[in-house]
Amino acid sequence: MTTPFPTVRPRRLRRSEALRSLVRETRVTADDLIQPVFVEEGIDAPQPISSMPGVFRVPESRLADEVRAIAADGVKAILLFGVSHHKDATGSDSLSPDGLMARSVRIAKAACPEMVVITDNCFCEYTDHGHCGVLADGGVDNDATLENLALQAVVAAEAGADIVAPSAMMDGQIAAMRHALDAAGFGEVPIMAYSSKFASSFYGPFRAAAGSSLKGDRKTYQMDPMNAREALRESDLDEAEGADFLMVKPALAYLDVLAGLRCRSLLPLVAYQVSGEYAMIKFAAAAGAIDEARAVAETLGAIKRAGADLIITYYARQVARGEF
Ligand code: PBG
Secondary structure (H helix, E strand, C coil): CCCCCCCCHHHHHHCHHHHHHHHCCCCCHHHHEEEEEEEEEECCCCEEECCCCCEEEEEEHHHHHHHHHHHHHHCEEEEEECCCCCEECCCCHHHHHCCCHHHHHHHHHHHHCEEEEEEEECCCCCCCCCCCCCCCCCCCCHHHHHHHHHHHHHHHHHHCCCCCECCCCCCCHHHHHHHHHHHHHCCCCCCCEEEEEECHHHHHHHHHCCCCCCCCCCCCCCEEECCCCCHHHHHHHHHHHHCCEEEEEEEHHHHHHHHHHHHHHCCCEEEEEEEHHHHHHHHHCCCCCCCCHHHHHHHHHHHHHHCCEEEEEECCHEEEEEEE
């Protein structure tokens, strides 16, 4: 049997950092990154989140300064999450033009008009039961929730949101929001669909961060982590309903889904490196088990390599500042 060796030697291209840099296939830059921001009403001081070292709930009164600081770091897009003190059965605060979601958007856009402000369109941060929609017969009522999602999208757009990002995993949510936005004169506002969002253990720290009151789980609406074909089907449906971006969430445990979707859709793809992925790196690094900077570069690089154009990550600011 003939072998290309010793004529062919892949190590030739790895001999120096300059050479490695020349042949590097994937790069992560600040342009690729979206920073999540937790905004809490009714507090004066930033609240640390113990399961996410380095991440804070930002008081609403300090949001303007925070957004300017994020822009100064070089991040161009933020994803807003509200930590509500006005929860009820339907999450009605998020449907009010004076509610926390709408106020946060207005504050962020006023502080920094060039910042791309994205709203997480869901109800779990605004309902007293912690589910992502309206309850009926012990479950989440899909079609009743669609009406509220449509309204919430319009309220966010009226407040100045640049992109709306539905994460409730209700069937038909993209069509419902697109229709409502168009009817209200917001035909230009894009929808970033959390198209394949899995019922994942990796959201654990987020639920503490967002003050979620959920008892139970979201398995009747978020996807089974074992299903990749179904994720492509969900993504196809969202694209057909008019999504402008598709998202895979979480990221690292679902790179096969991302790679499959990259072969299938021409839309911009987003991956969400979620709270538990952040916590895994942070705590492993704190224990001295791994090097944080290298783990961040490697995981974000892997997510791009698998096919993501954009990454939502709690590390966005640090990457933009050039720390990794
Ligand atoms: C709201 C929402 C969640 C996350 C983003 N949007 C929580 C959930 O679905 O339970 C998780 C983000 C993270 O873990 O970083 N539906």
